[in-house]
Structure formats: structure tokens, C-alpha cells
Amino acid sequence: MPLQYHYMQLPREVIVGKGAIERVPEVIKRLKLRGPALIIAGQKSCEVAGQTVRDLITKSGIDVDTLLVETSTTRDVLLVEERILEWKPQVIFGVGGGTKIDVAKLSSAHQEIPFISVPTTVSHDGIASPLASIRGFGKPYSVMSQAPLAIIADTEVIAHAPWRSVVSGCGDVIAKYTAVKDWKLAHDEKQEYYGEYAASLAMMSVKLVALNAEKIKQGNEEGLRVLLEALISCGVAMSIAGSSRPCSGSEHLFSHALDMLNPSKGMHGEQCGLGTIMIAYLYGANWKRVKQALKQLGAPTTATDLGAADEDIIKALELAASVRPDRYTILQKLNLNYAACEKVAKATGIIN
Numbered sequence: 001m002p003l004q005y006h007y008m009q010l011p012r013e014v015i016v017g018k019g020a021i022e023r024v025p026e027v028i029k030r031l032k033l034r035g036p037a038l039i040i041a042g043q044k045s046c047e048v049a050g051q052t053v054r055d056l057i058t059k060s061g062i063d064v065d066t067l068l069v070e071t072s073t074t075r076d077v078l079l080v081e082e083r084i085l086e087w088k089p090q091v092i093f094g095v096g097g098g099t100k101i102d103v104a105k106l107s108s109a110h111q112e113i114p115f116i117s118v119p120t121t122v123s124h125d126g127i128a129s130p131l132a133s134i135r136g137f138g139k140p141y142s143v144m145s146q147a148p149l150a151i152i153a154d155t156e157v158i159a160h161a162p163w164r165s166v167v168s169g170c171g172d173v174i175a176k177y178t179a180v181k182d183w184k185l186a187h188d189e190k191q192e193y194y195g196e197y198a199a200s201l202a203m204m205s206v207k208l209v210a211l212n213a214e215k216i217k218q219g220n221e222e223g224l225r226v227l228l229e230a231l232i233s234c235g236v237a238m239s240i241a242g243s244s245r246p247c248s249g250s251e252h253l254f255s256h257a258l259d260m261l262n263p264s265k266g267m268h269g270e271q272c273g274l275g276t277i278m279i280a281y282l283y284g285a286n287w288k289r290v291k292q293a294l295k296q297l298g299a300p301t302t303a304t305d306l307g308a309a310d311e312d313i314i315k316a317l318e319l320a321a322s323v324r325p326d327r328y329t330i331l332q333k334l335n336l337n338y339a340a341c342e343k344v345a346k347a348t349g350i351i352n
């Protein structure tokens with residue numbers, strides 16, 4: 001029987017801007033949270049923002065506890081769940097970059113309590129998405145968990161993060177250019193569900209970042225806000241789609257393949273951005289514009305920029321189609337061999 005309804009879970013409050021973190025007490029009040037609360041943070045994010053969040057929660061008259069995590073493995077999620085069972089919080093605050101928010105997101109979803117996202121970096125779209133990327137059995141996998149109840153993104157806090165994380169965030173947004181194309185392809189050829197609304201929202205974020213590249217590059221408040229809003233829109237697009245489809249296509253599979261071949265080189269968004277150039281080429285789309293936007297933002301556009309060996313780029317493109325066989329993309333359709341992948345990497349100037 002065809003699906004009769006479509007379920008969307010969206011954030012209820014989104015606060016973006018300078019000093020946004022100071023709004024924690026009023027968010028608590030508006031959401032009628034009476035506590036206790038549990039903060040999930042890393043050593044660093046605790047210093048940068050976690051302590052402030054803790055003080056503000058205490059000021060609101062709510063009991064609060066902090067649990068530090070450094071990785072996002074299945075073990076970390078279980079440890080947080082144990083703490084939830086002991087402390088019985090009404091809400092979880094995920095304070096940090098990707099990993100802390102991922103652990104907060106999944107453990108709170110398992111224990112059926114809401115979580116509030118307080119990002120300290122803008123390196124990828126996980127800050128607002130309903131999906132958590134968890135490391136288990138050696139490699140990361142993405143699980144549907146829950147959308148944040150609120151997102152409190154303080155640009156003053158985020159401005160302290162390394163510049164490279166901003167570049168990575170831009171790459172992760174630009175990647176939606178081909179992710180949406182793959183989604184449409186899967187709909188046209190495999191009758192997969194496709195939502196115009198979610199697809200448009202993801203594409204709008206790409207345009208926003210590409211058109212404001214110069215502003216973002218200046219690294220000021222206004223630029224960071226544009227990037228944050230684009231990343232949050234991407235997260236919302238996934239909530240609307242009910243999957244990562246509008247935001248993760250073959251360019252993401254390329255990045256995962258590169259991680260499997262040679263981990264700990266580029267950042268997620270940097271690798272996805274580079275992949276987008278090659279996938280756009282395969283689609284006969286405007287790959288030169290993608291490359292130009294990335295270049296303008298100071299993102300890697302060659303294997304050398306990324307610190308990757310030419311051979312790894314080619315192998316990753318060849319391997320990408322088999323990383324997630326259930327996700328139909330142009331790479332499955334074309335089934336490129338090593339020589340064909342080399343040709344793509346050369347034609348787009350990724351390798352010489």
C-alpha cells in the first residue's frame with residue numbers, strides 16, 4: 001500500500017547570532033523545561049561554551065550535570081544512555097562540533113527525551129539534522145534519530161573555531177548541488193520518493209553560500225550567519241525529506257571511500273566539496289562554477305590542496321559506488337572503472 005502520510009519533525013526554536021548563547025534561560029522558559037538537564041560536551045567545547053550553558057541553566061533554577069565525551073562511537077552513546085537512566089534529565093544539551101552533538105542526538109532519541117543543539121563549529125550540517133553519524137564496527141554510519149528541539153548557534157562562540165572548519169561547512173553545503181541531482185535520478189530511475197520542497201531547500205542553501213562566498217571569506221559575523229543559516233536549512237531539508245537524501249549523494253560516498261582508503265586527511269566538507277566537482281562533471285552540469293565557488297572560499301579543489309595522493313582520489317571515486325549499495329546515484333548508473341575515474345579526475349583538474 002502506498003504511504004498515506006509524510007512525517008516531518010522540525011526544530012521548534014532556532015536562534016542564530018552574536019551572543020545567542022545568552023538566550024538559553026528564555027529558551028528553557030518558552031519550552032517549559034523544568035529539568036534536570038544533562039550537557040554533553042568535549043573538553044574543549046566545555047571551555048568554549050559548555051560552562052556558560054551550565055551556568056545559565058543553573059541560573060534558571062534547573063539542576064544540571066555535564067558529561068564529557070571525545071568520540072562518537074556506539075560505546076559513547078551507551079555511556080551517555082546509562083547516565084540518562086541514572087540522572088533522569090528532561091532535556092539534553094549537545095555542546096560542541098559534530099561528535100558531541102551526534103552522541104547527544106542519538107542517546108536522547110533512544111531514551112525518548114528532547115535535545116538542544118549548541119554548535120561550537122560549523123564544519124558540517126549535523127548541527128541541525130535528524131541524523132547522527134556514529135562510529136561502530138570500524139566505520140561511521142548514519143542513523144535516523146531525532147531533530148533538535150532547539151538550535152542555539154552563537155556566532156561569537158563559533159568565530160573561535162579554526163577557519164578550516166568554516167571552509168569545510170561551506171563544502172558540505174556546496175555538496176547538496178549533486179546530492180539533489182542523485183536524489184532526482186533515483187526517483188526517475190528507481191521510483192524512490194522525492195520531495196520537491198526538501199530538494200528546493202537544499203538547493204537554496206547552495207545558492208546562498210555560492211553567492212555570498214566573498215562575505216563568508218571575510219570571516220565576520222554576517223558571513224558566519226549566512227553559513228549557519230544554510231547549514232540549518234540543510235538540516236531542516238533532511239527533516240522534511242525524512243532521510244539524508246537531499247544532502248548526501250555520490251559526492252558524500254566519494255568522501256566516505258576516501259576515509260576508508262586513507263583516513264584523517266581532509267575534513268568531511270572539504271572532501272565532499274572536491275567530490276562535488278567530479279560528480280557535477282559526470283552529470284554534464286556546471287562543474288566549473290562549483291570549482292570556482294570552492295576556490296573563492298579557499299576550499300581544496302585539487303588532490304594536492306587536500307593532501308591526498310592522486311591514486312587515492314581515483315580509487316575513492318571507483319570505490320564510492322560500493323560504499324552504500326542501497327543508495328542509487330550516478331556512480332551506480334555509470335559503474336566507472338579505474339581508467340574512467342582517472343579521466344574524470346584529470347578532466348576536472350583535481351589531479352594532473
Ligand SMILES: [Zn+2]
Nearest residue numbers: 124125172272
Ligand atoms: Zn555532509
